[in-house]
Amino acid sequence: MELLRNAVRPYAWGSRTAIADLLGRPVPAPHPEAELWMGAHPGDPSRLLRPDGSEVSLLSLLDTEPTRQLGSECTDRWGNRLPFLLKVLAADEPLSLQAHPSAEQAAAGFASEEASGLARNAPERNYPDPTAKPELICALTEFHALAGFRDAHRTVRFLHELDVPSLRSHAGLLAAQPDRDGLRALFTTWITLPEHYLREVLPEVLDACVRHLREGGEFAMECRTALELGEAYPNDAGVLASLLLNRVVLQPGEAIFLPAGNLHAYLRGTGLEILANSDNILRCGLTPKYVDVAELLRVLDFTCGDMRVLTGEARDANLTVYRTPAEEFELSRVDWSPERSGGVGLDSSGPQIVLCTKGRVRLSARSRVDGAANGSVREGGELELGRGESVWLAASDPPVVARPVDPSVEGSVQLFRAAMGTAG
Template sequence: MDRLANTVRPYAWGSTTAIPELLGTAPTGEPQAEMWMGAHPGAPSRLDRGTGPRSLAEIIDADPEAELGPGAVRAFGPRLPFLLKLLAAGSPLSLQVHPDLAQAREGFADEERRGVPLDAPHRNYKDANHKPELICALTPFEGLCGFRHPAQTADLLEDLGVDDLTPYVDILRASPEADALREVLTAVLSAEHHAISDTVERTAVAAGQLAAKGGPHADAYAAYAGLAHHYPGDPGVLAAMLLNHVRLQPGEALFLGAGIPHAYLSGLGVELMANSDNVLRCGLTPKHVDVPELLRVVRFEAGDAGVLRPEDIGGEEVYDTPVDEFRLSRFVLAPGAAPHPLASATPQILLCTAGTVRLHADRDGQLAGAPADGPAEGPAEGPAELALAPGESAFVPAGERITLSGEGTLFRATVVA
């Protein structure tokens, strides 16, 4: 097992205080949006096995089966298939969706054939992979997730009393669900800029007034008015009003599958996703919005946001999701509790978010199915014990047995293989 040194990404929407508070460091005054843990080429974690710092991506490339395990390599190829993050939203992120695997492969191949540079601002597909993701709240967390039922959205829009919204209300009431959602989203994102900007401004004023009055939709109206404050005149504000507004309490989570429109608005969370950069934006951003491609990817299906709560399986609290590239679980270690053995034939990243958690390596043997000789650089060459404080993390190669002890909270990211 190896302690990780991780990169914090300074995106403009990041909180200036949330990640420093977790790490126990002084704020820099600059936004600190995401801390990445993994082997993504954009910001791979680094570790030192006695020969100096090296990137986790480089170490995995040197001997994928030893680090990831044969099962993970067979299932996902010779790379770590997930990326773990701390995400700290100080202001809203863009409204976005992610493609499914077939769409990502087709879109990436098409842009490659057309010679669209990978760093081009209008490029949609940075790789050929899908990007399902899970966000688990560490603090109260606010977001938008999935389409609200059209009749409910029609009521919410009608109560605003903005005449420009009447055509959308009529469509949402009269058309079948998928047709209604598609037609309204298309109309909003394709409208003439000046006209839609005026509508957004009037809608934001009305939403702010209704939020101040209270009532069952006050939180949602406040959120939409806040979006308009951050992105004045952006048609994404109206697109966002089609979505469920959700507040997560610490320990609750959301799973975002392919084609589900979503946006994170505020809060600190642990995010786990497939290792991809593919994002199609619907608004709330100055970046490229490809409306035709977006409409091809979005799933026009309404439903509840689907808040996840973990299931306790022998002291490990597991967040159940329908993907194999990642699996997130949590250990809450109480004072005086017996050490908790932890073994896996797949790679793991362990992240402490509260207290102090100690990792003890078992040097007596490895799991059945793990490489007989261990990783090329060998977990036995690493420390026999690591103590993780909040915000600190460790990489555990496939097949290494460890035991958890201490008092605190530890998140475990691994794969299903």
């Protein structure tokens, strides 16, 4: 087991406080910090900190020692690639409205773009790699998101309450067919509206949202969402699209899983995101980046209904697992308190990344790795993690037990573990 040094991504929508505070750095940060990446993504791989003070890229280590680091189960399925990426995501402003392809769609799209000769780093590239990108976001603070299409009947009622004159005929598309096909027809109409029409209709929509809030209507949260997005992204079709989506508010420890085809946008808050190690994103609004509406419509899933909130499956008094259909990843959470301070085994046949988010945690290896001259297990087989620190556990490392250093400190002690998925 080895400590990691991880990259911070400074996107404009990020927070100046959340990641800096987690890492114990001065607050506020000099610029927005959006994501802390833990893994072997080629764009910003984590670095392993060796006892002699040297560092090695996790990405390069997987190339030279794939079986030792990843295990045969992982390499048989994913080759020399770590299939998941773990992120701390800190949003002070909304992210783009987007969806991700299925494995089959990604493979076909990648092959087509490769055959066309389009550079993999081209801004108009939809498929820089041939893999799916399912995601799970688990809230560390209150976390707001748009995710999945709202029940069509409820959306019909919402549009009726707003009663925007220039949208009455559009809303009639859904009222006549309140199902996934009606949603597809309405969404397609809205997302392809010309800019001059958006300039006329969006002010009417936002005025209707203000009226609805003043009248104490039942769709207050949805109206606030549209007003917030309308201010940040004027004349953007994504503001209209937001009227069709579930507004989800997660409390710490709650999560949502975003499968292929799910239209979503993270709005604000800090969460722990685990996702397949892929860059395939199809955007449709709330962004200055490339938008390919035709391709997005090809991959979108218009299934509608409430977005399921995951609270995790309790494995014992301390361990909670967020089960999903994703083969690439599984996220677990371990919590300790003065009443629940026992050790928790972090056993796995594959690679793991462990992040401490509260207090201090001691990781103890049950035995030393044979020939561990490279320092893969610290002297005595123990390593302490403080808040914001993370560790790489290779597949060949011995089983590890995690315990709180001092569970009596104010608040709980907590860590998260990323591992390969058990679904599939």
